[in-house]
Each structure stands twice: as C-alpha cells, then as structure tokens.
Amino acid sequence: MTMWLLHMVVGHLPTGFWLLLTGAGIAGFFAAGVLSHFPPFKPYTLFIKPVAALVAGIGIFMYGGASINDYYQQMIHELEEKVKIAEAKSQTVNTVIEERIKVQKQVITQRQVEYQDRIVEVATQIDRDCKLDPAVPKLHNDAATDPLKSVVKGETK
Amino acid sequence: MKKLVFLSVFLLTGCATPVPVTVKFPAAPKDLLITCANLDKVQATEENLSEMMKVVVTNYGKYHECKLKVDSWIEWHTKQKEVLDAVK
Numbered sequence: 001m002t003m004w005l006l007h008m009v010v011g012h013l014p015t016g017f018w019l020l021l022t023g024a025g026i027a028g029f030f031a032a033g034v035l036s037h038f039p040p041f042k043p044y045t046l047f048i049k050p051v052a053a054l055v056a057g058i059g060i061f062m063y064g065g066a067s068i069n070d071y072y073q074q075m076i077h078e079l080e081e082k083v084k085i086a087e088a089k090s091q092t093v094n095t096v097i098e099e100r101i102k103v104q105k106q107v108i109t110q111r112q113v114e115y116q117d118r119i120v121e122v123a124t125q126i127d128r129d130c131k132l133d134p135a136v137p138k139l140h141n142d143a144a145t146d147p148l149k150s151v152v153k154g155e156t157k
Numbered sequence: 158m159k160k161l162v163f164l165s166v167f168l169l170t171g172c173a174t175p176v177p178v179t180v181k182f183p184a185a186p187k188d189l190l191i192t193c194a195n196l197d198k199v200q201a202t203e204e205n206l207s208e209m210m211k212v213v214v215t216n217y218g219k220y221h222e223c224k225l226k227v228d229s230w231i232e233w234h235t236k237q238k239e240v241l242d243a244v245k
C-alpha cells in the first residue's frame with residue numbers, strides 16, 4: 001500500500017524534477033563548503049552538507065529510475081501501437097477470408113445445382129441402359145462412411 | 158529504524174516495473190469453425206444410376222466445401238502468423 005502510494009506520488013513527478021533536485025543537492029553541498037569559511041554559518045554547514053549530499057544521492061537515484069521508467073513507458077507505448085495495427089490487420093485478414101469463402105461457396109453450390117440439372121436431363125437415358133446391382137449402393141455407402149468414426153467408436157467401447 | 162524503512166521504500170520506488178503488453182489470440186472466421194459435413198449415402202434399395210449420380214455430385218460438392226475450409230485455415234494461419242511476427 002505504502003509502495004503504491006509512493007509510486008503514485010513519485011511516478012507523477014516529471015523526470016526533470018529529479019535532475020533539478022540533484023543539482024540543488026550538489027549546489028547546496030558546495031554552498032555549504034563555501035559557507036563553512038564564514039564563522040557565523042559554520043555550525044549550519046555541519047547539518048547542510050550531509051543533507052545536501054543525501055538530496056543529491058536521492059536525486060541521482062530517482063533520476064536514473066525515472067529515465068528507465070520513461071524508456072519502458074515509451075517501449076510499451078510503441079508496442080501498444082504495434083499491437084493495435086496488428087489487430088486491425090488481423091481483422092482485415094479475417095474479413096478478406098470470410099468474403100472469399102462466401103463467394104467460393106456460392107460457386108460450389110451453383111456448380112452442384114448445374115450438375116444435378118444435367119443429371120435430370122439425361123436421367124431417362126442413363127436409367128434405361130443401366131440398372132444398379134444391390135451391391136453398388138452398399139459399396140458406395142461403405143466407402144462414404146467416415147473410417148475414423150468407427151475407429152474412435154471402437155476405442156471408446 | 159522506521160526512518161530507514163521509509164527511506165528504503167522511497168528509494169525503491171525508482172525501480173519501476175514495466176507493464177507487459179500482450180497480443181490477443183485472433184478470432185478465426187465463423188465459417189471455418191464449422192466442421193466438414195458427412196458424406197451422403199445412397200438408399201440401399203436404389204436401382205437408378207441417375208439417383209446415385211445425384212448423391213455422388215452432392216458428395217463432391219461437400220468435398221469441395223471442406224477443401225475450401227482447409228485451404229482457408231492454412232491461409233488464415235499463414236497470414237495471422239505474419240501479422241503476429243511483425244509485432245515481435
């Protein structure tokens with residue numbers, strides 16, 4: 001929870017803020033060095049110097065973290081854009097395939113109807129000269145039966 | 158000690174964890190999700206060749222439809238893979 005709160009607060013600060021903080025820390029450190037030469041300010045410099053060093057350290061650390069964070073955020077953004085484009089392309093592929101399937105199915109159906117009609121046209125002629133032996137439908141039906149269906153049934157029994 | 162813990166937590170907030178971006182598995186066209194139909198059969202008592210021919214023609218049609226589905230699946234997979242590979 002604390003981590004999340006801190007991340008919320010710190011995460012919204014611009015990267016430049018940490019650079020400024022580092023600069024301020026370094027400046028404070030050197031200013032404390034200069035002030036130490038003046039006797040009235042000397043006691044304060046003993047406090048200012050370590051605080052300024054700490055501020056500079058935190059600033060450097062956070063600037064590094066913020067820079068890495070910015071880099072990753074940029075990478076995530078680029079990747080999200082790529083994913084968006086890919087999803088749109090993927091949808092286009094689906095649409096193209098769906099349309100083509102629709103058209104080709106129509107062609108297949110039309111051709112089937114055409115051949116069924118041609119059979120009807122010559123049915124009398126075909127049936128006059130040829131009578132099917134009862135073995136023929138059986139052979140045809142056996143061949144048309146899905147061979148894997150019987151195998152699967154056999155396995156499950 | 159409390160201050161030290163607070164400082165550690167504060168400093169560790171600099172280590173941001175990137176959010177992983179995932180690509181959704183693309184949905185296939187609805188037509189491709191229907192299995193191929195079983196072949197029609199001739200009536201056992203059928204004597205007319207023309208009637209048998211009708212069944213054969215219907216079955217050829219079913220084969221062509223099934224072939225269309227398989228070919229479309231191959232094309233779908235190839236193209237979707239190309240699209241997905243472009244993201245990586």
